Amino acid sequence: MSTTDTQPRRSIGAARNPDSHAAILAAAEEIFCESGYAGFSIEAVARRARAGKPTIYRWWPSKAHLLLDVYTRLKSSRMPDPDTGTLEGDIRSFLTELVRFWSGNTGGVYKSLIAEAQADHKAAEALQAYSIERTQHTAGMFERAKARGEMRADADSLAASDLMSAYAWKLLLTDRLADQADIIDKVTSILVRGLVK
Amino acid sequence: MSTTDTQPRRSIGAARNPDSHAAILAAAEEIFCESGYAGFSIEAVARRARAGKPTIYRWWPSKAHLLLDVYTRLKSSRMPDPDTGTLEGDIRSFLTELVRFWSGNTGGVYKSLIAEAQADHKAAEALQAYSIERTQHTAGMFERAKARGEMRADADSLAASDLMSAYAWKLLLTDRLADQADIIDKVTSILVRGLVK
Amino acid sequence: MSTTDTQPRRSIGAARNPDSHAAILAAAEEIFCESGYAGFSIEAVARRARAGKPTIYRWWPSKAHLLLDVYTRLKSSRMPDPDTGTLEGDIRSFLTELVRFWSGNTGGVYKSLIAEAQADHKAAEALQAYSIERTQHTAGMFERAKARGEMRADADSLAASDLMSAYAWKLLLTDRLADQADIIDKVTSILVRGLVK
Amino acid sequence: MSTTDTQPRRSIGAARNPDSHAAILAAAEEIFCESGYAGFSIEAVARRARAGKPTIYRWWPSKAHLLLDVYTRLKSSRMPDPDTGTLEGDIRSFLTELVRFWSGNTGGVYKSLIAEAQADHKAAEALQAYSIERTQHTAGMFERAKARGEMRADADSLAASDLMSAYAWKLLLTDRLADQADIIDKVTSILVRGLVK
DNA sequence: CTCTAACCGAGACGGTACGTCCTGTCTTCCA
DNA sequence: TGGAAGACAGGACGTACCGTCTCGGTTAGAG
Numbered sequence: 001m002s003t004t005d006t007q008p009r010r011s012i013g014a015a016r017n018p019d020s021h022a023a024i025l026a027a028a029e030e031i032f033c034e035s036g037y038a039g040f041s042i043e044a045v046a047r048r049a050r051a052g053k054p055t056i057y058r059w060w061p062s063k064a065h066l067l068l069d070v071y072t073r074l075k076s077s078r079m080p081d082p083d084t085g086t087l088e089g090d091i092r093s094f095l096t097e098l099v100r101f102w103s104g105n106t107g108g109v110y111k112s113l114i115a116e117a118q119a120d121h122k123a124a125e126a127l128q129a130y131s132i133e134r135t136q137h138t139a140g141m142f143e144r145a146k147a148r149g150e151m152r153a154d155a156d157s158l159a160a161s162d163l164m165s166a167y168a169w170k171l172l173l174t175d176r177l178a179d180q181a182d183i184i185d186k187v188t189s190i191l192v193r194g195l196v197k
Numbered sequence: 198m199s200t201t202d203t204q205p206r207r208s209i210g211a212a213r214n215p216d217s218h219a220a221i222l223a224a225a226e227e228i229f230c231e232s233g234y235a236g237f238s239i240e241a242v243a244r245r246a247r248a249g250k251p252t253i254y255r256w257w258p259s260k261a262h263l264l265l266d267v268y269t270r271l272k273s274s275r276m277p278d279p280d281t282g283t284l285e286g287d288i289r290s291f292l293t294e295l296v297r298f299w300s301g302n303t304g305g306v307y308k309s310l311i312a313e314a315q316a317d318h319k320a321a322e323a324l325q326a327y328s329i330e331r332t333q334h335t336a337g338m339f340e341r342a343k344a345r346g347e348m349r350a351d352a353d354s355l356a357a358s359d360l361m362s363a364y365a366w367k368l369l370l371t372d373r374l375a376d377q378a379d380i381i382d383k384v385t386s387i388l389v390r391g392l393v394k
Numbered sequence: 395m396s397t398t399d400t401q402p403r404r405s406i407g408a409a410r411n412p413d414s415h416a417a418i419l420a421a422a423e424e425i426f427c428e429s430g431y432a433g434f435s436i437e438a439v440a441r442r443a444r445a446g447k448p449t450i451y452r453w454w455p456s457k458a459h460l461l462l463d464v465y466t467r468l469k470s471s472r473m474p475d476p477d478t479g480t481l482e483g484d485i486r487s488f489l490t491e492l493v494r495f496w497s498g499n500t501g502g503v504y505k506s507l508i509a510e511a512q513a514d515h516k517a518a519e520a521l522q523a524y525s526i527e528r529t530q531h532t533a534g535m536f537e538r539a540k541a542r543g544e545m546r547a548d549a550d551s552l553a554a555s556d557l558m559s560a561y562a563w564k565l566l567l568t569d570r571l572a573d574q575a576d577i578i579d580k581v582t583s584i585l586v587r588g589l590v591k
Numbered sequence: 592m593s594t595t596d597t598q599p600r601r602s603i604g605a606a607r608n609p610d611s612h613a614a615i616l617a618a619a620e621e622i623f624c625e626s627g628y629a630g631f632s633i634e635a636v637a638r639r640a641r642a643g644k645p646t647i648y649r650w651w652p653s654k655a656h657l658l659l660d661v662y663t664r665l666k667s668s669r670m671p672d673p674d675t676g677t678l679e680g681d682i683r684s685f686l687t688e689l690v691r692f693w694s695g696n697t698g699g700v701y702k703s704l705i706a707e708a709q710a711d712h713k714a715a716e717a718l719q720a721y722s723i724e725r726t727q728h729t730a731g732m733f734e735r736a737k738a739r740g741e742m743r744a745d746a747d748s749l750a751a752s753d754l755m756s757a758y759a760w761k762l763l764l765t766d767r768l769a770d771q772a773d774i775i776d777k778v779t780s781i782l783v784r785g786l787v788k
Numbered sequence: 789c790t791c792t793a794a795c796c797g798a799g800a801c802g803g804t805a806c807g808t809c810c811t812g813t814c815t816t817c818c819a
Numbered sequence: 820t821g822g823a824a825g826a827c828a829g830g831a832c833g834t835a836c837c838g839t840c841t842c843g844g845t846t847a848g849a850g
Contacts, residue, residue, distance in 0.1 A: 009802075015842065017801065037316045043831055052802045057833070114370055115315035118308045119234045128371055159383035166367035167360050173311055174325055186356035194391025217822070240810055249823045254812065403796070411796065431710045437836055446797045451838070508764055509709035512702045513628050522765055553777035560761035561754050567705055568719055580750035588785025608827065634805055643828045648807070 009050065016059075023049040024056055028070050033105045037112040042066075064116045064123025067109060068130065074106045081137070087145040087195060091164060092188045094141065098168045099177050099184070107172055114173065135161050142195070151195050160195055220246040221253055225267050230302045234309040239263075261313045261320025265327065268306045278334070284342040284392060288361060289385045291338065295365045296374050296381070304369055311370065332358045339392070348392050357392055403444065417443040418450055422464050427499045431506040436460075458510040458517025462524065465503045475531070481539040481589060485558060486582045488535065492562045493571050493578070501566055508567065529555045536589070545589050554589055614640040615647055619661050624696045628703040633657075655707045655714030659721065662700045672728070678736040678786060682755060683779045685732065689759045690768050690775070698763055705764065726752045733786070742786050751786055 009019050027049035032040050042063060046053045060066040080097035082090045102110060117124040135158060142157035167187055171177055224246035229237050239260060243250045257263040277294035279287045299307060314321040336358040342348035364384055368374055403413050421443035426434050436457060440447045454460040474491035476484045496504060511518040529552060536551035561581055565571055618640035623631050633654060637644045651657040671688035673681045693701060708715040726749060733748035758778055762768055 015800070020801070041831055042833085046802095050802075052804090053833080054803090054835085055801065058800075111315045115312035118312035118370070124372060131371055155387060156380075156383040159380055160387060162367065162380075163360070163364050163384050163387060166363040169367050169370070170359065170363035173315070173366070174328055175321060183353075183356055183359075186353040187360050190352060190357060190360060190391035191387070192391070194387035194389070238810060239812085243823095247823080249825075250812080251814080251824095252822055255821085414796070435836060436838085440797095444797075446799080447838080448798095448840080449796065452795085505709045509706035512706035512764070518766060525765055549781060550774075550777040553774055554781060556761065556774075557754070557758050557778050557781060560757040563764070564753065564757035564760050567709070567760070568722055569715060577747075577750055577753075580747040581754050584746060584751060584754060584785035585781070586785070588781035588783070611827070632805055633807085637828095641828075643830085644807075645809085645829090646827060649826080 020049070020051055020055055021059065024051050024059075024066075025069060025073055027051075028066055029073065029105075032070065032109055032112075036108060037115065040067075040112070062120055062122045064113060064120055064126055067113045067116060067123075068126050071106070071109045071113060074109065079134075082141065083144065085148075087142075087150050088188060088192045090141050090145065091191050092184060094138070094164065095168060095184045095188065096181070098165075099171060099180055102168075102172055103177050107177060111172055114169070135165060138165060145195070150197070152197050155195050160191070164191060217246070217248055217252055218256065221248050221256075221263075222266060222270055224248075225263055226270065226302075229267065229306060229309075233305060234312065237264075237309070259317055259319045261310060261317055261323055264306060264310045264313060264320075265323050268303070268310060271303045271306060276331075279338070280341065284339075284347050285385060285389045287338050287342065288388055289381060291335070291361065292365060292381045292385065293378070295362075296368060296377055299365075299369055300374050304374060308369055311366070332362060335362060342392070347394070349394050352392050357388070361388060414443070414445055414449055415453065418445050418453075418460075419463060419467055421445075422460055423467065423499075426464060426503055426506075430502060431509065434461075434506070456514055456516045458507060458514055458520055461503060461507045461510060461517075462520050465500065465507060468500045468503060473528075476535070477538065479542075481536075481544050482582060482586045484535050484539065485585055486578060488532070488558065489562060489578045489582065490575070492559075493565060493574055496562075496566055497571050501571060505566055508563070529559060532559060539589070544591070546591050549589050554585070558585060611640070611642055611646055612650065615642050615650075615657075616660060616664055618642075619657055620664065620696075623661065623700060623703075627699060628706065631658075631703070653711055653713045655704060655711055655717055658700060658704045658707060658714075659717055662697065662704060665697045665700065670725075673732070674735065678733075678741050679779060679783045681732050681736065682782055683775060685729070685755065686759060686775045686779065687772070689756075690762060690771055693759075693763055694768050698768060702763055705760070726756060729756060736786070741788070743788050746786050751782070755782060 009017065009023070024045060028040070028045045031044050031048055035044075040063070042053060042056055045051075045066070046056055049056075056066070060069065080094050080101060082093035082097065084090050084093055101107075113123070113127055117127040139157040139161040142151060142155075142160045145151035146153060146155075146157070171180060221242060225237070225242045228241050228245055232241075237260075239250055239253055242248075242263070243253055253263070257266065277291050277298060279290035279294065281287050281290055298304075310320070310324055314324040332355060336354040339348060339352075339354035339357045343350060343352075343354065368377060403411060403417070418439060422434070422439045425438050425442055429438075434457075436447060436450055439445075439460070440450055450460070454463065474488050474495060476487035476491065478484050478487055495501075507517070507521055511521040533551040533555040536545060536549075536554045539545035540547060540549075540551065565574060615636060619631070619636045622635050622639055626635075631654070633644060633647055636642075636657070637647055647657070651660065671685050671692060673684035673688065675681050675684055692698075704714070704718055708718040730748040730752040733742060733746075733751045736742035737744060737746075737748065762771060
């Protein structure tokens, strides 16, 4: 469903209309890319998507849920999950790719999600659940390093994953995603030395 | 100036009224403690402080600036700046104290500041300036370790400071400030090993 | 069909389901008695009657038609049509009984019908048709008085009927149905003197 | 302040802006004349008047109050208050003039007011107060007839005024304002005979 | 005895309007 | 001139209904 379509969609009956669902997500993404978080309102999304506000509220209980959906939709270009064979390569690759991944609109959406979570309790829960899932997944990178015998067995993979992503968060939240090759190197160096045998 | 005062303050003439300034900050802090970021609006602060909205806008160009003022005001209980004599002690102490420092309302204010910065460009600048200043200050902790010969000379103090505080930010932003002694230990361990000779 | 029934009614095939019809009218009446015109919506009636909205729209093209049905249903306790033998007795009896008849929920329904007719053209037609029929019927009261030789032959029965019921309408629409015995006497007196030989 | 002005009005400070007040009333009247009660929403008035909704709600607590203001504003062409020297002339003139007065948009506004009063309690109070005041004022017409010795002393002036205006209400509410000269004559005749000595 | 047409409940849909809250600007009046 | 006060245009919020539509299922009656 193109958002440039000026003909209103009709209901398809008592079942959820996938066209509406798609149009709303597309409109949300477009508005975000054009106007950022400041211009991102349910009202504006509804207008752009030619959808009724209640239709949005029916399926996304809060702005944060809609943002989260937009974010996961943007992840079609996959999240970094490197496996270079060395811990140092994995960490550097993870940070570099995540920074690149966030450098487009994706980062803005994620930032807004974090911001939204500070005001809205529901958003906080959704973000926390997502964040935990990601941290656990990324911990696999460190588990592989342990299996290779490269990483200390007594170093906590979850803590390492958490720490590494924390640094990415801070770069994102303080608008320092651009030109960070050198500082990523330095942080990678600290992390690697902190984790290897 | 008590906020329970029912007599309106009058202008004291062609000079800034320090009573108004204090009343506004006090009201802002109170509202934040009672209702959090969600209830924190210029309107509400003005109402509580018995001040006119233009008076607030005159002295604080944005909500973020007011938040920042509230935050620095809360820092009368000083920020952590440990000097235990060992790198491990310093790092553990820094994280522990920062977590404790943020556990009250202070953390909420700082979170909101970070959130606000994602939507408001002015807030972003203010936060970034503050954050850089803090990171540089905390880097001194690592410089002392280098001076003691405990830390590698080729490890970047700013990067270390940035990484450490990034972890604290993430704990704050994902509501995990409570009961983090064990995970702080694990992260401290990684950092220390990553930095020592 | 009780509205407390928790089992949904199914279609009975290619014919109108009288159970649904009855349930909708019952629900409409209940809602009106409980919440008045303000709470009276097609949505609410459908919910209460466990009916689909299209079922209601199929049989009652507008809210006014439903209201009119509810009203005529409430008229099982018959409308006043006195025949006391004297014009004065008839008029006083008509007004008194109509006021009493309207004093329950019936009056509220009729008021709402009049109100609805001001916004909705279809409602206006339905009300006008009903009103004309009633006025003509009541005119019979005056025709009987003429036949008795009590009323002037040149006084218009329809006009008299219209004027008398107009007064009842105004009492209804200005919430003055209660305790109107004295003012009804005064009006009756004017009307009688205006009509007798 | 012309409503065709496309430049937004600015606030004139801490005092009520008479331009806004006038623009809102003008817009309300225009919308009513164009679209009738059905299209008359606070939203539409605000849009047309280039006013914020809160500005309207600040000064008119309900739609009915706004309607009442529009109505009284339309009364610049004065309400009928005949003094022809005879009771019959006064009554006929009152009804005829009121019907003519209501034949434009004014009648529509008053109808809507009556309708609104059936749903909204506040509207009901406002209408009742207005209606009582009008009835009392019109009763003066009958008092003059009594003073002339034309009308029975024991006929109640208020009841007469109430009855007469009730008939006008019914004509209004049943859309029978046009071409009512003959029926007005008949009703006038009944009323006159009912009131004279 | 099958097929079809109309009915039923349910509920999603695009919309409109509601009444409230807040934003940032502006003006008036007081000290 | 600074400050309290508060009106202003504007816009987003989340909710309630509107009237329309489709769905899946049911049954009566037409062929």
